Amino acid sequence: MVSAAHCRSLSADFHDPGSVGVEFKPAIPRVMTDRLVLRGWREVDLEAFADMGADADVMRFVGGVVDRAQAWRMMALFAGH
DSSP, X not given: OOOHHHHHHHOTTOBOOSTTOOBXXXXXXXXXXXXXXXXXXXXXXXXXXXXXXXXHHHHTTTTOOOOHHHHHHHHHHHTTO
């Protein structure tokens, strides 16, 4: 088992939620311009992402249409899970 001290040494964004245990929250940069915000994935992004994945015109060059469950798995993979 990895100690909490070792975890803190690996990540500047270490978070100890108390009774829950040790949790890593890797730093995901947020890039903002006048017209664009790039940020990490959020659970609330699923509906729009699933809608996009269900659109044949959008998905024709990137592997084809995906259902909601596949969209959720894709988001998780993109987020590093």
